[in-house]
Amino acid sequence: MPKTITQEFTKGLWEELPPFRLVLGLCPVLGVTTTMENGIGMGLATTFVLLGSNFFVSIFRNIIPAKVRIACFIIIIASFVIVVELLMQAYAYKLFLKLGVFIPLIVVNCIVLGRAEAFASKNKIPHSVADALGIGIGFTLSLGALGALREILGKGTVTVWETWMFNLSSIFPSFQPFDFMVQAPGAFVALGLMLCVLNVIGD
């Protein structure tokens, strides 16, 4: 049964919420979520790429020969990644510095390639865009949530934008940040536990 555009959009927010439901695209999830700001920034960048790639893949879906489709998709995706990279450098340089190596790696984020291949190459443009938006926003929210969790525990703050942040130690002056959470192992553990919580809610 064909889904409506709304359904295509909403499925990314819960049913196929990345990276929890589709356990994909983990590298940026783990790498950049030391603060909520970074998480959301990364999520938005990915959403932009997803949107662009889904849109163009959907347009060209009938022209691209099957055997080189992966290469073609990758070129489309990579172009958007570079666009994001350049734009971010020009207009959000601080964020670019923090996200660093992970921006170019959006190109190998399997969510993007996966959506292009599994969805956009088979569906009409509006559906593809809805799909990209849904998945992208879901991804952004997940990253934001994970970033917020790690930040609040690991640093005692929640950065909303640059200097605009909430500081836990203003309420609990004796709070000692649980530094583990913002370190590499903490990222895995936090994601794993969040996944568990989501599974519990899902049931």
Place this chain on the structure above:
Amino acid sequence: MNEMIKMVVVLTILASVSGGLLAAVRNGTEAQIENQQLEFVKGPAIKMILDGSSNDPIADRFKIMHQNTEKSFFVGRFDGKANVIAFEGAGKGYGGDIGIMVGVNIDEDKIIGAAVTTHSETPGLGATAKDDPGFVSQFKNLSITESIKVTNDGGKINAMSGATITSRAVCAGVTDAMDIYQNLKPQLTEKIKAFNQ
């Protein structure tokens, strides 16, 4: 055969279209990116070194070719006189180049300050070079002719504990900067004059 040709053609067209597009975006953003880079990467270091200067060093900058690369020089105006220039040297660190902004008083040929701009060292260890004022302050007031080395290598800079490689790299970076300075001194003096006029 037909299919093969189609494959090649599609791929080629797609690649070149994207190349063109990217080049266009690049052209459009180039200037802005440079500004941003200066502001965020080198800005803090320059501000640290040229603390108290009366001008905006980032705006007052000029470029000189040095060994096939363009180098930017930032001018600091102290006591009404543009006598300090800040520029970047680089040293090989453990995780790639470490960029060190060095400020030199062109009149006294003395280092007035150094600060790390870019690095990719292990967080928590080598990276402290950037945040550790104690370490970089050792460079202050050194003469440009002095050999700049860590104590282990017979110099007088005390290495940061547990980060010898980084410390060495910083020293190498300062030395590199001094080499540049000495090479380009005539041109620099020339340029500086323009600011003082």
Place this chain on the structure above:
Amino acid sequence: MFNQKKFIVSHAPFWHDGSALSKKHYHIILAALPAVIPGIYTYGGRAVAVVAFSMATAILWELIINVIGKRQVSIGDGNAALIGLLLAMLLPATTPWWAVLTGTFVAVVIGKQIFGGLGGNPFNPVLLSIAILSVSWRGLFDFDEALLTYDFDFAMAYPLAALKHLGPDGVASFSVLDLLLGRQVGGIGSTCGILLIAGGLYLVVRGFIRWEISVSFLAGIFATALLFKFFGSPGQYEGPLFHLLTGYTLIGAFYLATEDSSSPVNFIPMLIYGAGCGVMTIFIRNVGDYVDGVVFAILLMNLVNPIIDKIRPKALGKVV
């Protein structure tokens, strides 16, 4: 309706040697408790408070998880108490309550229960907890700083920290006897060498821990330290005896490395495992970043355990 007598039916065998989990864990607790006494003697009430609070919260966390997970309540098997005790033995007496609480949470919940409880954990819960605490709050494990308020009649420096910062010259003042008798700065229950060895030997004799691991651990430390001393640049590295009696070495050898679930069961793997722990400990102490290497060394060997434990004798009639 059916015959009134219902007999118990099961498959063979029908005998059991009477060993039990609770018995095992209580014996280990008993064997470990004496080693806490010097700590209490030295650090007073705070040490008692830390040990008691640690054991209590460990049991509490276990109970909470049992209830949430709707599983059989397992606090009776003594494992939670044991985890609490061992954790407290590693901590300095000045550890604040929230750190102990977090520590037992990490140990019992993250370290053990989420892996399905006793037997499922691939890593030693206590060590995992200590590792996480130490990377989160470095200050806590700076024994010198933590114990500033105390005034002892013996060397007032954490031996391993002294070694790290000052080199072998800095630790020349530590006497072996002091170290053996617990007259050194360190965790509540990890300083008194003689009592740790005594408890360990008891457990080895009763078969509650595996002697192969403990012995090879100590041998590994001894041999590596010796090699460093001989082949390293002169005066840079301290000798084996010092390493054996300081830090977490002894408690690690008898109580931590021998944790069942995260250590091998076959003979050769046990030797490799123990020796690996020892070697890595000395490497960390001498080359690495950390003052004491026992925690991370054992965690690393826990990680390797599933692979080395594949080395085993040929089974009867196995066709290769």
Place this chain on the structure above:
Amino acid sequence: MIKKSFFGTLKPRLEYAIIDVSPPDPQEIPASTSVQLFAGVALEQEKRHLLKAGDPVKAGQKLTLFENKDDYVTAPVSGTIAEMAPFYGDFGSKMTSITIDISENHEIDAHFKKIAPSPTRENAKEYLCCLPGRFPVSLFSDSEQKITTLLIMGMDTDLLTLTQQFIVKTKTPAIKSGILALKETTGIEKFVIAVPETLSQDAVSTGAIVKPVGSIYPAASPHLILNDILGKEIPAGQSFEDMGVAVVSAEAVASIGTAYDSGQIPAKKILTVIDKSGQAKMVSAVIGTPLKDIFTALNMTANHEDRIIAGGPMKGASVYTEDHPVCENTDAVMVQDRSVIPLISDNACINCGECVRACPANVPVNMLIRFLEAGQFMEGADSYDLYSCIECGLCSYVCTAKMPILQYIRLAKYELARIQKAEAENV
């Protein structure tokens, strides 16, 4: 009796019961009013049964359920068939229980007497498969059998049990003539008898090669004995028959001897009865006698939630009713008081390794049990030597977590066999 030694590092030492120099005669259990036999085939609704309730039977008569089937049971008594009911045995075996009400006058079926003077494979197959000690039918029925060695177990494989030793001690001539008869009927040349050291002298006169067996459990496990005899290990998963060896109890051989010597199929089984205090007593009972008759005769009681075990403590099979009969291979009967029954726990393996060190077959029990508990039997067999297990039960015996390890192992073997059979049928 069953306590871990203080020095826990040592392996468990469970010693076999060894028979006295002069054992007393076994106590005769008085005849019951009825006996129950198990036929190895299931009752089926569709087919016609050759037997029905009310049929008269004579002692020694062959009772066959279906035409064209080899399975039969031998009536140990004369009387009438009272009931035939389906019976589910261990591991999915479907059987038929035949209850015979014993009649006053003891009539003996004359068929066997006629052929007894000339032992042949055929008549052995026809009449001697349900002797006390139970002789493997395959030895007679498989015309292409390659069995070259017969291992006679003159040593009980389980603890506390004395039955086979008793047979060796007291029925040496019967064993000897049994061996002769078997030589004639099956053509097997090599006979080895495994006995405890103390019975070596007695065993020599049987004519078989005597193989003394150690006194520490599980030395008398046929697998371990065969390692010595063959000089090589039996590859895991292969049966004794694959190696050309058959294992039979001394009692079975003795029964064959008695049968041919006397022209009568023996119906009495020697068994060791172990009461709640661990005291063993030899008794002799007609096959099919309900256990409760033995309990009555010996003044024993089995209460609610006790455990009745047909066999010894390590390898026996617990039964659920006192009405369970003495079978041809019930060497021992044991009653365990509820207070001494070790409870099985639901703990996971804690990886303490006791089982690995106790295992005589070097099975990596700690890993195996994880796979079995997760239901991954195939992986357990492929990677963790399931088939090397000789089912001695020491792993369960020493398990700190009190896991039913051997139960899992046996279940896994059964399940795998079932799956293989199903697959074979499908192909």
Place this chain on the structure above:
Amino acid sequence: MGYFELIIACIFVNNILLAQFLGNCPFLGTSKKMETAMGMSMAVIFVMVLAGAITWIVYTYILVRYDLVYLRTIAFIVVIASLVQFVEMFLKKSIPALYAGLGIFLPLITTNCAVMGACVLNVDKEYTFVQALVASFAYAVGFGLALVLFAGVRERILLARVPKPLQDTSIGLVTAGIIALAFYTFKGMV
């Protein structure tokens, strides 16, 4: 810096998986069985060294020379994707035995950010060609080592009585975190 330090650093201290967070998807996907983990490790080593070399050449001799550094991402990924596909086809035809062992893992490498990440790191750190090769190899070995160790632990975890909501990926992630923590052992050793 010597090659030995470089290798140690790339394998242990800066392990590409556990310290740099690259290549996590296949890390979780292919670590359920030891054989799979081994195959994946071998394939990554193979491709990463090749890709490291080729991208280094492309970067140094084309992108830098013609001031096209901003096209790095697209150039690298197209090179890697084509390379992987080429190698796969080549192995399948020419060395079927090797293909059986490694081939099926090759496609998974196109989207393995570890490969792309290693290439980017190589040029970022301005390694020489030989250094880039060595570093690529060491990164790949580090990836493989982590994967194999993880697979060993995971085989046991799959059999443990992990609570339902935590099963599989969730517990896998937590374990990966602990493994990353265990790799702290090597901190400061180089």
Place this chain on the structure above:
Amino acid sequence: MIEALLFMLSIGVVCGAVLSIASKVFYVYEDPRISEIEGLTAAANCGGCGYTGCGAAAAAVVEGEAAPSVCVVAGTEAAIGIAAVMGLDPGTAEPLKSINECLGGNRADDKFTYMGIPSCRGMDALYGGKRVCSVGCIGFGDCVKACKFDAICIASNGYPEIDESKCVGCGACETACPKNIIQVKTMSERLLHFNQEDDALAPCRQTCPAEIDIPQYIRQIKNHDYAGAVNTIRERNPFLLSCGRVCPHPCEDVCRRGVEDEAVSINQLKRFAADYEMNSGQHLPISCAPDTGKRVAVIGGGPAGLSCAYFLRRLGHSVMLFDMMPRLGGMIRYGIPEYRLPKKVLEWEIDGILNLGIETRTNVKLGEDFDLSSLVAAGYDAIFLGIGAWKDYSLRIDGENLDGCYTGIDFLTTFATTQQGDGNKHIPIGCKCVVIGGGNTAIDCVRTLVRLGAEEVTIVYRRTRKEMPANRVEIEAAEHEGVKFHFLAAPNRVMGDENGKATGLEYLKMELGEPDDSGRRRPVPIEGSETVLDIDMLITAIGQGPDIAFKEKEEGRRFADLQTTRWDTIDSADPETLQTNIPYIFTCGDAATGASLVVEGIGGGRRAARSIHLYLTGQPVKPVPNSIFERNIPGTIFDSVEGIHQKPRARMPEMPVAERIKTFEEADLVLQEKDALKESERCLDCCRICYNKDAA
């Protein structure tokens, strides 16, 4: 700018060329399905599926190792596509659903205390499990552990419960269950399943000729799931409205509650559920398997034919139904009077069946308008003969054909035809009417006569009331309505007047002799006891047989070989397969058994459908293994049931006698919802051995 363009251009050219050449040079053949499936996956090679890349996953699918739903990224559409590539054409693939047969769980008694591994298989290995019941659920939940989709959980009452929305039909639970309680079946398999010995069957379910899962639908009624109850019944019997009204419910005779108390009112509950559906005004949707392209001709639109057509249609075959009457329904339309089964109810029911897509042709008679050969020529793959038993047996006495004499079927049919406006043959109703016979047809005749205004209606039967084959309730109802009974009277001759009109019936009195083969005592005439009864109308309803006149027309053709019995019924060698001696002809119902119950015809229809399905799908047509056809599982029919507390059975609401004898409106009314719920509580939820003691 230009460098960028050139660079990308050259990269495109190089990569494209290298790849396209390589794809030619290094071409290796592989199963085309692999690449096809790979194309359907997300091709992201993300590793999320656990396979090493999409190609490996595709290969695994082709080798049958992985499920079509392997790709986690691509979603359900891809899974459907992959299934299609694998030949699991979604058009023909029926969803498998898991069903739990035993709901006994822990109700059965224990024979021992178990102490072993907590697994069903483990316990089953010990003497078949600790429960006395040898078929019931062990309850350790091996199925729960086996289910990878969380679709099974152990419910609060200790037995597994399946969440159908989560079940994908993988069959893991079925394999895991040692007791064969959980069975994963497609709808077709469920429709075709006949009772077997090792099924867990309550006595009522064993006895029901249609094998309806009675405890299940009663339970569903209890849970207010009336639609579910309707579906449960409909899985076995499409005539739930009709059967709910006319079935003599043999099931209630074996009901365990009936042993100590009154039996559960099974049939009325069925009617309640059926009426619930009808009163809702909407047919519940009935699913059919995908079309198989096979065509079957069903001759006879009675219960057997319609039932067979219904099941064949649900199995995916196309069915053409032929009937000689103007409307479908056969005996239940023409033989059962309006007051027992209102025509509009029947109409609604038949509509529901035909809605499945069954084509019909009415007013065509076999042997006249078409014959078997023409059907074969028309390309039907199989033929079902459900021609019923429409030929009344004659008394073979003098005067049988006098004016005013009718046969039962003739009478009822003519009347029903006229009543429905399809004909205008009027039967004059006499004052003193006599009906000969003791079966249901006779009762129907007398009750119709009562309603038509006959002054005196008498039944003449040659045995006693006890031997009357008619339903007890029917006899009682007739009695209430004022019908007289002459037992032990054998008609001797009919006497007529000069106009040829019947005026009297002479009969012989009888007495009961020795029991005959059927166990009934044979009536023996008493010599010289001739008595004459005044009559002006006589209906003989002493039994019917099939009308096999069509066979004569087939003379000389192969269908002449169709074997019939000496009772003119069509001979099927095996009453279970219902296949005739001509392999593609099947039969059942009255045509095969002689006049019998409606529900027999319905059950037979399903049995025949099974055989036809087997025949059409090329499988051997064999009876069900371990069948318990027409017999009970030993040990399941109890002599006594413990712990029953008497609870009154729901009384069927009826129309008062005074009213009902004047009208053809339905005399028996449906249960009120609250009564039905109360009645459903009485069910003991029996399985094979255990019954629900709580409900007792």
